Amino acid sequence: MSKITYRDAGVDIDLESSAIKALIQNLTYRRKGRFTMTGSPGHFAGLIDFGDMALALTTDGVGTKMLVADKVQDWSTVGIDCVAMNVNDLYVMNMEPVAFVDYIATDTLSVEKMAQIGIGLNEGARQANIDIVGGETASLRGLVHGLDLAGTCLGIQKKESIITGSAIEPGDKILGVPSTGVHSNGLSLARTVVEKYADYDERLRNGRTLGEELLVPTRIYNENLDVASSCTVHGMCHITGGGLLNFRRLSHYGFLIDKPVKPPEIFSWIQKTGDISVIEMYRTFNMGMGYAYIVPPSSVPCVQSHVRGVQVVGEVVEEPGAWLRDTEIT
Numbered sequence: 001m002s003k004i005t006y007r008d009a010g011v012d013i014d015l016e017s018s019a020i021k022a023l024i025q026n027l028t029y030r031r032k033g034r035f036t037m038t039g040s041p042g043h044f045a046g047l048i049d050f051g052d053m054a055l056a057l058t059t060d061g062v063g064t065k066m067l068v069a070d071k072v073q074d075w076s077t078v079g080i081d082c083v084a085m086n087v088n089d090l091y092v093m094n095m096e097p098v099a100f101v102d103y104i105a106t107d108t109l110s111v112e113k114m115a116q117i118g119i120g121l122n123e124g125a126r127q128a129n130i131d132i133v134g135g136e137t138a139s140l141r142g143l144v145h146g147l148d149l150a151g152t153c154l155g156i157q158k159k160e161s162i163i164t165g166s167a168i169e170p171g172d173k174i175l176g177v178p179s180t181g182v183h184s185n186g187l188s189l190a191r192t193v194v195e196k197y198a199d200y201d202e203r204l205r206n207g208r209t210l211g212e213e214l215l216v217p218t219r220i221y222n223e224n225l226d227v228a229s230s231c232t233v234h235g236m237c238h239i240t241g242g243g244l245l246n247f248r249r250l251s252h253y254g255f256l257i258d259k260p261v262k263p264p265e266i267f268s269w270i271q272k273t274g275d276i277s278v279i280e281m282y283r284t285f286n287m288g289m290g291y292a293y294i295v296p297p298s299s300v301p302c303v304q305s306h307v308r309g310v311q312v313v314g315e316v317v318e319e320p321g322a323w324l325r326d327t328e329i330t
Contacts (some may be wrong), residue, residue: 003275060085061150079120084218086153091224095155102135165235165250176313179290193274231302235294
C-alpha cells in the first residue's frame with residue numbers, strides 16, 4: 001500500500017469519473033440543422049460535422065502546476081503546457097490544430113506574470129503551428145485564489161482521415177513515445193511529496209532542482225500528423241491524468257504494457273520519497289510515456305522512422321482493461 005495516494009493529495013480519479021458521468025448523462029440536447037456533433041462525449045476530442053471535413057474542440061488547463069510556478073516564481077513555460085494539453089488531445093484523433101483561445105482567472109493581476117504566461121503561450125503556438133485568436137481574463141477575487149490558466153483548441157481534418165480507435169484489434173503493437181517529465185498531470189501528488197518530505201530547491205542527480213524538474217513543459221507531439229499520413233495507425237493515446245487508464249478510452253480490447261518506457265528520475269524520486277506503490281504511480285502519472293501509437297505489426301518500422309525515441313512497449317489483447325505486465329490498472 002502507498003503511504004500517500006493521489007486521493008490523499010486531493011484528486012480522487014474514481015470520484016472524478018463518476019462525477020463526469022453524472023454530468024454527461026444530462027447533456028442530451030443535440031443541435032438541429034447543419035454542423036452537428038458526431039459521435040458521443042468521452043473520447044479525447046469532440047467532433048463536429050462540417051461537410052467533407054470535421055471540426056474538433058478540446059479544452060484543458062495547466063492545473064496545480066501553476067502552484068509550482070508560483071513557488072519557483074517562473075511562469076514562462078506554463079503557457080506551453082496549456083497549449084500542449086489541448087493540441088495533444090487533438091492529435092490523438094489525427095486532427096490538425098489550427099486555432100486557440102486562452103482563459104485566465106485570477107484574484108489579482110500581475111503584469112510580470114501575465115507577460116511570462118504570454119511567452120509560453122506564444123512558444124506553444126509556434127510548436128503546434130496554431131493561431132491564438134483570442135482569450136478572456138477574469139478577475140475573480142473571492143472565488144479564485146491565485147491564477148488558473150486554461151484554453152480551448154480547434155482542430156480540423158477530412159472525415160476519412162480521422163482516427164478514432166475503431167480499427168484497433170488484438171495483436172496490434174503499442175508504441176510508446178517518451179514524455180519530457182511529469183507534464184501537467186499528477187501535480188497534486190507530486191507537490192504533496194515535495195512539500196512534505198523536501199523542498200523545491202532540492203536537486204536531483206540530473207542537476208535540476210525539484211521545482212525546475214516539475215516545470216519542464218509538456219512535450220507537444222507535433223510529429224503526429226506526418227506519422228498518420230505516412231503510416232497505418234489504428235489508434236493513438238495521450239497519457240494524461242489517470243496514467244495507463246487513458247487507454248481504456250480507445251477500445252473495448254485490452255492494452256498490455258509489458259516493456260514500459262524507463263521513467264525519468266523525477267518519477268523514481270516521487271515514488272521512493274513518498275513510498276508510493278508502482279500501481280498508484282502508473283494510474284496517476286505518465287511514467288515517462290506521454291503518447292502512444294497503436295499500430296499493426298507491419299507499421300512499427302514506419303512509426304519508428306518518424307518519431308524520436310519511440311519504442312514498442314506492449315500489445316493489444318482480448319482481455320479488456322489497461323495492464324502493466326500481469327497487473328490490471330484500476
